Amino acid sequence: DTAVSQTPKYLVTQMGNDKSIKCEQNLGHDTMYWYKQDSKKFLKIMFSYNNKELIINETVPNRFSPKSPDKAHLNLHINSLELGDSAVYFCASSPGTSGVGEQFFGPGTRLTVL
Amino acid sequence: GENVEQHPSTLSVQEGDSAVIKCTYSDSASNYFPWYKQELGKGPQLIIDIRSNVGEKKDQRIAVTLNKTAKHFSLHITETQPEDSAVYFCAAKDYKLSFGAGTTVTVRA
Numbered sequence: 001d002t003a004v005s006q007t008p009k010y011l012v013t014q015m016g017n018d019k020s021i022k023c024e025q026n027l028g029h030d031t032m033y034w035y036k037q038d039s040k041k042f043l044k045i046m047f048s049y050n051n052k053e054l055i056i057n058e059t060v061p062n063r064f065s066p067k068s069p070d071k072a073h074l075n076l077h078i079n080s081l082e083l084g085d086s087a088v089y090f091c092a093s094s095p096g097t098s099g100v101g102e103q104f105f106g107p108g109t110r111l112t113v114l
Numbered sequence: 115g116e117n118v119e120q121h122p123s124t125l126s127v128q129e130g131d132s133a134v135i136k137c138t139y140s141d142s143a144s145n146y147f148p149w150y151k152q153e154l155g156k157g158p159q160l161i162i163d164i165r166s167n168v169g170e171k172k173d174q175r176i177a178v179t180l181n182k183t184a185k186h187f188s189l190h191i192t193e194t195q196p197e198d199s200a201v202y203f204c205a206a207k208d209y210k211l212s213f214g215a216g217t218t219v220t221v222r223a
Contacts, residue, residue, distance in 0.1 A: 004157075040215070041152075041201060041215070041216045042213070042215055042216070043158070043203060043213040043216075044213070045210050045211060045212075048210065056209070056210055058210075090157050090158070092157075101146075102148065102160045102163065103148075103160070103211060104160075105150075105157030105158045105159065106157050107155075107156060107157050108155075108156070108157050
């Protein structure tokens, strides 16, 4: 009965490859997010989707393309991986966008680019 | 955009003592201030939050204070226990959540 789940938990790949991370939430939330946590543990939002529509794109390179097939899923596809993409990527969800409310985070996907 | 600064970056306390983490924010439009706890290998988890129309909130051993005029808010943990050891993040929300850099708290037994 995991609230926000991500797969895979670990991802090790070579520079230049393309990879995807999947996220699913069973909380019935309307909004989902992708965050990047770097090696210094700094957390920064990348994207936010509300009911399958992109509402926040924080100047992320075009190599990153989120896709939301339905409001319970938000996947992240990364093309032409670079060394600097190595980080932990967290998916999160929340009930709404404009108001206040808890964001529930997934367990994270640790991406290592060699 | 919003800029959140968090201090200290590391904090070591004796079990049973109190821990205080302080944050400042820049955008007066921010109206929601959550605190997250992140344990090793896990995602951040909300421990307490405060809205802009409230000055203080308490939940058992955890309390948060907000000074909107000065644009700062603080987390207070009393009677610390070893399981309080983790990384704590403050955040402020205008149209998105902006996080502080985190405080690594170590509770010494």
